Amino acid sequence: MTLNTDIKTVFAPNGVLRAAINVGNPILAREDASADGASGVSVDLARALATRLGVPLELVVVKAAARSVQVIEENHADVGFFAIDPVRGANIAFTAPYILIEGAYLVAESSPLQDNRQVDAPGHRVVVGQGSAYDLHLSRELQHAQIVRAPTSPAVFDVFVEQSLEVAAGVRQQLEASAHKHKGYRMLPGRFMVIRQAMGVHKSRGEHAARYLAEFVEEMKTSGFVEEALKRHGITGASVAPEQDTGS
Structure with missing residues (x-):
């Protein structure tokens, strides 16, 4: 990758990324x-990009995926x-994914549900974080079950319990942690989707910016770098995404 003044201005027009x-x-x-304000794999990547561009980094910390899209x-x-x-792709140019995360279902121990395919049925209420990847995916896929939206993904388990809902959907590790802390809950086997986590830039920044970020x-x-970051932050259950040809 090469750096020029133009690309620095495109990404950080105010001198800060x-x-x-x-x-x-x-x-x-x-x-x-x-x-x-925050630490983790995405913070490490943001810091590495700012270093590459030669500008300071400012973190805009949000608590919901939908808000991430909004601030961009x-x-x-x-x-x-x-x-x-x-x-989300209507206005945001995504890179190829850098990690893959499993989306899974959690139910009460007493639930008759044993398989992911049984979830989409009349009378089943599935709680997701509003605006999350799971919300967007299940809004397209579920034909019979009702979707209930929690304010954020971390609030999914609380809403699931408080409203005595049938199913909670979200990041496998996040739901597993809740199941381990509270007796009477279990995960359904397997996954209902694979979440492809990527970086993104607003399309108005142009194709050159999108290509630079992809590279x-x-x-x-x-x-x-990504694999080392996952290990450094003690992240399990996520894998580095396969390499892609950027066409450069």
Whole structure:
């Protein structure tokens, strides 16, 4: 990758790279008062990009995936970290994914549900984080079950319990952690989707910016940076995404 003045201006027109960091997904980032508000794999990638561009980094910390999209669309952030989805792709140019995360279902121990395919049935209420990748995916896929939206992904389990719902949907590790803390709950086997987590930039920044970011992500994967970041932050259950040909 080569750096020129133009690309630095495109990504950081005010001389600072503003990165939207969603702490609602603990696989990617978590709140950290000792580290500019957040730490995690996405923060490490944002810091590496700022270093590459030769500009300071400013974290725009949000607590929901939908808000990450919003701050990019409203030009309150320059780059962000998202699950790839065609709805979000209307205004955001995604890179190829850098990690893959499983989406899974949680139910009460007493639930008759034993298989993911049984979830989509009349009378079943499935709670998801509003605007999350799971919300967008299940809104398209579920034909019979009702979707209930929690304010954020971390609030899914609480809403699931408080409203005595049939199914909770979200990041496998996040739901497993809740099941381990509270007796009487279990995960359904397997997964209902694979979430492809990518970096993204608003399409108004142009094709050159999108291509530069895509090449940056591929370099971070092939160099081992992403894998090392996952290990450093103790993340399990997520894998480095396969390499992609950026066409450069």
